[in-house]
Amino acid sequence: MKLYDAQAANAKRVRIFIAEKGIEVPKVELELGKDTRASEFRKLNSLGEVPVLELDNGNVITDSIAICRYLDALFPDVPLMGRSPVEIGRIEMWSQRVYQELFLPIGLMVRHQLPLFADVIEQVPEFAAAQRRLMPKKWQWFDQELSDGRPFITGDTFTFADVQGMTALMLADIFDLAAPNDCVNAVYWSAKVRSRKSWEA
Structure with a gap:
């Protein structure tokens, strides 16, 4: 392949x-x-x-x-999407939440802003600006969700939900939309995933 x-x-x-x-x-x-x-x-x-x-x-x-x-x-040896029905369900739940709440607003902003997508969609600059304004509240939501101290998004283990989060984080870095410093739990998670070798992928 x-x-x-x-x-x-x-x-x-x-x-x-x-x-x-x-x-x-x-x-x-x-x-x-x-x-x-x-x-x-x-x-x-x-x-x-x-x-x-x-x-x-x-x-x-x-x-x-x-x-x-x-x-x-x-390649099931490192099951990033879960093994048991409960794991699979929780990882899918959090993957969808992170995708919808963190990745998608930035992605929509990009599609409505960059010339690369001008022939793909009808771009609405005001919509792009609205998505940018949303991000501080999105990070606050994420920060609150992680306030129980868990190191990764679904708990103690790195999963596909964290992959989703890393993808959003990388996009946020490019467009100056990273988590605000007062979102201490989100910042802690961010530093943790940035230290992984896969960050350089």
Whole structure:
């Protein structure tokens, strides 16, 4: 199999996941907005988006979360998405919450702000500004959720929910939207995940 990769937030999510799993997946590096919009690549993903995982049998999996689910099932030794029904449910719950509350507002801001997406959506600058204004409250919510002192998002163990959080954090860094210093629990979690080798993925 091979992973079609580029410098994009969703692709980073898969790179972090692969690094945490400790596996090797051959990569094809693409230039975002150029290679990803080319007709050859659109044969793999008609939306012109990365990441894309092409399997040896020719099957293709798009969407970063779908790719992570596939890799978690294929390489179960480090189960980032849980083993028991309770673990799977809790990790999925927190992954969705972190995606919706932290990653998505920044992602929507980016899509409505960067020229790269001008031909993909009808950009509304006021909407981008509104998403930026939301982020302090989003970090306050996250900070309160972590106020019980747990080191990772779902408890004592690093999971896919933390991968989701790291992806949001990386995007937040680029656009100067990181957790405010008074969100001490969020800042503590942020420092903890930044120290992991997968942060450099």
